[in-house]
Amino acid sequence: MKKNQTRIADADWTKLADVDIIARVATGDAGAFAELMRRYNRKLYRTARAMTGDNGEAEDIVQEAWTRAYAHIADFRNESAISTWLVRIVLNEALGRKRRTRPTVELDETNEHQMSSVIMLPSCGANPESSMSRTQVRHLLERAIDTLPPDFRTVFVLRSVEEMRGAEVAQQLGIPEATVKTRLHRARALIRQELEKNFLIALSDVFPFDGARCKELSNRVMARIGLLQDKS
Known part of the structure; x- marks a missing residue:
């Protein structure tokens, strides 16, 4: 050239x-x-x-x-x-x-047990707090996606993450479009199960109240108690 x-x-x-x-x-x-x-x-x-x-x-x-x-x-x-x-x-x-x-x-082979590490998805946020929240959600989704069998993961990423049309995914992978739909449906179900499992585990940790916040409240309460005692 x-x-x-x-x-x-x-x-x-x-x-x-x-x-x-x-x-x-x-x-x-x-x-x-x-x-x-x-x-x-x-x-x-x-x-x-x-x-x-x-x-x-x-x-x-x-x-x-x-x-x-x-x-x-x-x-x-x-x-x-x-x-x-x-x-x-x-x-x-x-x-x-x-x-x-x-x-x-073969491209059409499904390995139900193969796992992987991280799919890089974008993160963004107008402020640090928003960015942190989006990053945490992203990591949760990445881990869920990574539990998918490779063929399901490929279809899910191309269809749901890259938003390619089903017909295009089918053409790219050399499989029927009906197979793309089946794998996408199954992938979504598996991801939903994985996310539900992680959310249930995390329920015991929701609305945490410890550390500095807990100490500050205790101090305020003790201060009020002190004032009440002084008046009695």
């Missing part, structure tokens, strides 16, 4: 559509490729993480996928969304690694 000497200010990248970004990447524009990664890194990481259940391996897969995407960007024909093309590269890379590790594995 030839080097493109035209430069665009960072603020202007957001004004370009994917098709324009891709055209610039095809000319060797490194800035355009960096923008493409900024737009789709999270989607690709979530996809890889759902497939592998491992943070480090997911990062390796995404890195390899981006390398392949850059090398073959000229092969992209705009017949589908760039995100679809990139997700397919990630899925192929993840599946290829599974097959190299376990030659008999």
Whole structure:
């Protein structure tokens, strides 16, 4: 690919559509490729993480996928969304690694016992207290998602987290759309069960009143008692 000497200010990248970004990447524009990664890194990481259940391996897969995407960007024909093309590269890379590790594995295989660590979901908040609350909820959801069998987890992340259409998920995974619906329904039920279990365990700790708050109240009560005693 030839080097493109035209430069665009960072603020202007957001004004370009994917098709324009891709055209610039095809000319060797490194800035355009960096923008493409900024737009789709999270989607690709979530996809890889759902497939592998491992943070480090997911990062390796995404890195390899981006390398392949850059090398073959000229092969992209705009017949589908760039995100679809990139997700397919990630899925192929993840599946290829599974097959190299376990030659008999298939994309449609369900392992009821495989667990994993953390799926990275975004957190945000306008203030520290809100941010902390959202982070706690996020961690709770991450742990629940990670208890899903890999095939259920993949469908759930693509459908519910990435909000891909059922038909697109079916096409990406090479399974019937009815199977996508079944796995999504089962995944939601399993997550609900896991969340209910965690919430029941946490019920005994709700409305805590100890530490400084407890001491302050005690001090106020003792002060009032002291005043009453003085008046008697």
